[in-house]
Amino acid sequence: MVDSIDIRAFVGGREVSRRQVREWEARRAAAVLAKFASRLGHLATGELVHDATIGELLGSPLDAQRSALTTLKTALGHAGIYAMLKREVAFSERVARTGVAMSRGRTKHAATRLEVPNYSAERFAAWFDNLTISNAETGMVDACPDHYLLRGLPDGRQEVVETTGGSPAASRFLVDYGRTEALTIPADPAYPIQIAGTALLDDGLVIGGVRHQFRDRDGTLEALLTVQFPATVPARLIHQHQWHLACEFGNWMIAAASFAATSP
Known part of the structure; x- marks a missing residue:
């Protein structure tokens, strides 16, 4: 790439x-x-x-x-x-359930910002939405080594199997982009393009979520990428997931360049 x-x-x-x-x-x-x-x-x-x-x-x-x-x-x-990954996924689910219980509603956020000159936020968001809607699994997996499986489900949710941040084990969860009520990541009105959803286990337990926000500013795409975790998640994992965000979205933006890049 x-x-x-x-x-x-x-x-x-x-x-x-x-x-x-x-x-x-x-x-x-x-x-x-x-x-x-x-x-x-x-x-x-x-x-x-x-x-x-x-x-x-x-x-x-x-x-x-x-x-x-x-x-x-x-x-x-x-x-x-x-x-x-069956043993890793089972271990991660136990850890997630314990973390949610011990956090008692408190959360932490991993946030990364990207800026891309001569690039359209609106076009990139449309490209990214289509990646999800068309269930382009290869394009989703290819963006980060820690992605093992990302696919759309018949009910509209997204299934994710990935290593989150610096975790020693891969985890599996669902992202429901139709639900945002559990998110503690504030929506910034300065970013008109929002991609947000709640991360769940199969039984509906909320374990986190995402709010990725985009805007165009003087010909530059500005992205505020944020993932929500239970408050008990160690600081090292939060920091490593910030790098994860920089990696995956950087690679997606390169892959979308022919569609989203604009002339200088």
Whole structure:
């Protein structure tokens, strides 16, 4: 994925370079590739990725690792992802339930800002909405190594299996974009484009949510990307998820550049 646009990222209020975001992504890509090698073994991974071993991929450029990870995840399929991560997902669900109970309604937010000159917030939001509506799973998974499964469900909700921030285990949850009443992330009226929803477990327990806000300002897209967690989530995980947001939305904005970029 070529960086065809200028993306300015602010993680925890501090500006970070695109190189730093890619370095974070590369560390996560290596960790996820190693997980596939450990869980599946060389015979299974060889069946899924034909042109390189995991060892070879670990020494490859980031773009090659990203492509291989997307191939592994899509070739393994939904059932394969569930099977590979079943213990992690079960552990994460127990942790989430305990965290919600102990937090007693209190929340924390992971927030990242992105600025992209010569780029349309309205066009990007339309592109991103279409990515979700059309259930373009490959495009959703490809944006971050920690994405294992993102798909739309028949009831309109989105199923997500991902490693959240710096968590040691992947988690599974649903995002309902028709529900926002549990969100403690304020809607900023200066950002007219809002993508917001509540994160739930299968039985309806609210474990968090998202509010991603966009605006055009003097020819520059400005994005305020925020994820809500229970208050008991450690600060390190919050910080790591800020990098996760910079990674995934940066890659989505690059992928959408032919549609959303404007002339200087």
